[in-house]
Amino acid sequence: MSTNELTLTPSQSPSLAKGKLVVSPSQSLGAVRRPVNTTGWREWLFTVDHKKLGIMYGTVAFVFFIVGGVEALLIRLQLALPDGRILSADKYNQMFTMHATTMIFLFAMPMAAAFANYFLPLQIGARDVAFPRLNALSFWLFLTGGLILNASWFLGGAADGGWFMYAPNSGPVFSPSNGVDFWILGLQIAGIASLIGSINLIVTVLNMRAPGMTLMKMPVFTWMILVVQFLLVFSLPVITVALVLLMFQRSYGATFFDVSQGADPLLWQHLFWIFGHPEVYVLILPGFGIISEVLPTFSRKPLFGYPFVVFSGASIGLVGFGVWAHHMFASGLGPVSVAVFSMATMAIAIPTGVKIFNWILTMWGGKIWYSAAMKFAIGLVILFTIGGLSGVTHAVAPSDTQQTDTYYIVAHFHYVLFGGMVFGLFSGFYYWWPKVFGKMLNEKLGSWNFWFMVIGMNMAFGPMHILGLQGQPRRMYVWTEARAGEGLFNFGFWNMVSSIGSFILAVGVLFFIINVIKTTRNPERAPLDPWDARTLEWLTTSPPKVHNFDRIPVVHHLDEFFHRKYEEDETTHTMKQVATGADLVRAEVAAADVDIHMPGASYWPLLLSVGMGVLGMGVIYGTPIMVVGALLVLFSAYGWVLEPSVPEAIDFDTPSTDGPTKEIAPVG
Amino acid sequence: MDIVINVKSSSHRIRNSIATIFGIVVLAGCARNAPQDTWQPKGDNAQIINNLQWIVFPMAGVVGVLVLGFYAYTIYKYNDRGQPIPSQSHGKPVVEVILTIIPALILTVVGVFTFRGIFELAETEDTEMIINVTGQQWWWEYDYPAQDDQGITQPIISSGQLVIPVGTKVLLRETSRDVIHSYWIPALNGKKDAVPGRINLLRLQADKPGLFAGQCTEFCGLSHANMRMEAIALSKEDFAKWVSNQQKAYTAPADGTLAKEGEGVFLNQCIRCHQVNGLKKVDGTPAIAAPDENVYSGAAPNLSHLMSRNTFAGAKFDLLNKKCRKDVWGASPETIGVKYLSGVSESCLNATDLRAWLRNAPAMKPMYADPAKLEKSGGKYRGMPNLGLTETDIDKLVAYLLTLK
Amino acid sequence: MTTETETHEDTHEHGMSDAGYIKIAVILALITALEVSTYYVDFGPLFMPALLIMMVVKFVMVVSYFMHLKFDSKMFSFLFYTGLGLALFVYITALATFKFFIA
């Protein structure tokens, strides 16, 4: 990989390090002049800066988290008592479908994308991602998809087939409202967004690492994100096929899942779960990545068994493609297939176990600081282990035929999703907040946040194990006393506990929101290296400048930043501090590069996404709209191609001197 | 069956094993007799599953306690008490390898048992009886094909409650007329989906006479939650009685009774969808239902022996009033046969729900029965529509239905 | 659409001349002709495997020579063949559960 030849030149013009990139008007080559005013709201709309996009991803995803959470609370309200009357059957079905879709596709994946976007370039010492405009396109497409999905609530009802939308129930006869059409299109567009995003990030990691950073010196977070992107690249096309087939059936009269024409409904299940199972690892691995940064930092020890953690992550990814049919144990695959998939599923517990053990051993012998970020990370390890072990109980196929489609499954996946992924993300919020916003989140509120969330989470989802084993099926808009059992600890009791728990959980989330509001008002700035951190993203100002690093770092170690601060005493083998993080950052600022070419803002990503949205609406509302959308897409693609990704030389604040330029991403 | 751990099915304290997963002690004896409890097998197939559960759940529990216990100790022990920054060691490969092999070994053991369980459950060679089970929105139909060794000389078609003889290996051949459903009687076996266009096999066997609850467990649209079923196991003699009752010829109500008028209403309104075997039109020709012209799935429950069942409309509602129903549910294995076979007498009838159903079925159970919204299904209902019957019609119909023993 | 642009600086000469390309194309054309002939000439039971083998040969030739994967960085082969391999594995397994290959 020869891109890493960005040689280091001594500082010539430190004046660059002022923050905002001011770009003067250019005689743009594009069809339209590129946006030049990069301040105010335009700064956000047309930006291609991976950090701004990261923040936008994060904000939007968090809003969807609240939306999905409120949907969940409505579900829990309905189920608190027998024969609930808060929601009708129809509304309830829409509610859990959209709850899951929102949480998975509009919260979890984009929130991971937010972290990936913001920190991946920083962790590998790059100035941006490989294709900044594609990055912006990903974001806007995701937003378009999310809006389409949720617009269905107001346009005749949301999708109501459950998040895996089994055929033929999702066909035009059985789901006559437009909800499923919106669902298909929303996911299709969000899927394109993820696909583009993942190609972008893979190329970034492969081509743009700082000099000296071999693959095995890459931070684990980056590694896990890389694995996730591979999973996405190879699994998204599969659901695309499924969605296209379903769309052809619903909108154009094809019969792919119409049994009367001889179709086989299991085709959908295979296509969905070939995507769906890798997808669950797409959800959890970023969480794993985050805590693989947090645990070492707060234990003051490197990650135990780094290569094992990395390879187990990769093998989880690979094996994850071979277990999909464990979601279909009851669908009549025949004993041979069931046995094979049952064994494969068990196998996946092994690499996952390796990770759990390595995290525990990372803390073993450490000097642990229980900050809020650390608490969430520890929470992840514990709750995920519980969820993972219940996962292993499903892997025993005969046993799963009793548990499948009961609350026991719901308990499993909320433990891994909420206890795993969401706790990982919250750990990331607390850990990286000072980096992104230059303000510390309040630790005390963080502690409240954590405790309410753990207690709420266990109260909400713990009883679901019992409910499931007592035989309460999932996806039921009411449960009935007739099947609730006798005694105090029957369905009624546990459902009530679960509902109360979900509200405690909501209060926990509320503490986070309060924390954010309070600390944003607080004028005090965060120290440059508040946690005594280990990786490169801390080797720059907080928040980082547009071009991330004043000087591209040269990497010698895993945990480069830490090793610049500490050295091992040869004789006693204890670590002694040789510099503070703040010192290091100041040294970088003093040695800033000149002539850093950053990609320029662009209208096209936004415009193209709007075009895609209109095009999608056309599938539902008729060809004329589709034509308008297609024209818009073509027009913006044309503008895009003709617009150079990097503004012309004169657009830079420091005109070219004779030093080499730090051009990034030549086309793209 | 040489798996050693074999637990008496009467134990209600099984959930303790889940509790170990949490690491908290859940109070013993929680929820007695939940009808769909997955840990109370009442027959061979469910027992095979239960034996596996008793391997994998304790395994998971023990692993969980060990791992999390060690973790708790770590969390406590290495709290920052001012110790120096530890040396930056990157791990020990030996430890890694050991920690990979141990779970692999555990899982191999579990895997072997699982493997055997899967094939044991798939066994169908020694089947003694076959029942075709068809799911549709939102009820189950049972079709007992003629089979001499069970005394079934002509096919029996029923709905809602599955009746089987005890100690008999019954094979369900499942399919569906519309979307995917899933058949689940937890006490007798795990789930098996009813997939349109396919026939899936599920074996049931009950050790003792009894009534077992079940529920459709694949999301099948609007009234999925209301798609329930029950299985009744009867002693072989009682089963034979049940069979002969189901094969009994139709007796028309006596002229001049309310029931006779009800038969008239039925011929006007209901025969479009519901078959009553042996019912004749006024002109003496057999009355044949044509549900396929009115209902999307192409079927409606056969009502020939409606009052031999205890429930209706996807087992969501009881045909028996509360008291009589409790009597059947609470019956001992010895008495349940008699109680079940006595069917629904007038004094036991749950007239409230039945009348409400006839008055306005979609109000009782969410269904697609609004004629204005049936564009996509070619004007056909999914479920039973509101027929706009008058109260007198309903009186007549109830009287008539009561004769369908 | 432009990935990995700057990575093949030193592999520009792919060891293939225009004449070489034409040769490959001729071979490909011949195989195609052979394939089509199976449609008319009865090859007996060998015909399915023969067709599949010819298909694979053509596939690999185009990928290796025209797309010069053979001469490119290993990374590209890895990326492409991972996708291809996964696709084969996943879909063949899925079809197998339909009893596709038996029926």
Added chain:
Amino acid sequence: MWLFLGSECLLFGGLISTYMLYRGRVQNGPHPSQIYDIPFTSVSSFVLLMSSLTMVLAVSSAQRKDDTRTNLWLLITGLLGASFVGGQVYEFTTFYREGLGFTTSLFSSSFYSLTGFHGVHVSIGVIMLMSLRAIIKKNKITGDKSEVVELIGLYWHFVDIVWIIIFTLVYLIPS
């Protein structure tokens, strides 16, 4: 690009599997064997195959910085591609006239989805080739020209190999 193509493998894999599963399921309309016109399709397959040759020639001219030749080969490639698409359009219309609509049977839906998707890919390829010519003429490529030609070439070859598979599995192997 290779990554993108790896991803496309799974896309076409899905469509091909769908087709393979459904190809024999004909309840209405003509059966595959009644409708395929092998000589015709063989010719268009041949055309597409040859376009791959002209594409490599374009790439190799581009590497020799021979703009006129590059442009010529690109043009020929584009024309061959366009005639392939033309052939497909012709094929579709004949099929349609013979009673094989998109919604006629499972076979027809999956056939049209698969070959249609492929056709769209070829068309996109043709558009890219033509735009590439325009851009080369106007000299608007940032960076190395031959790289761009090569990348589009990769895409082109990929579309070709997909057809190699489709041709064998769909047309030649009888169901």
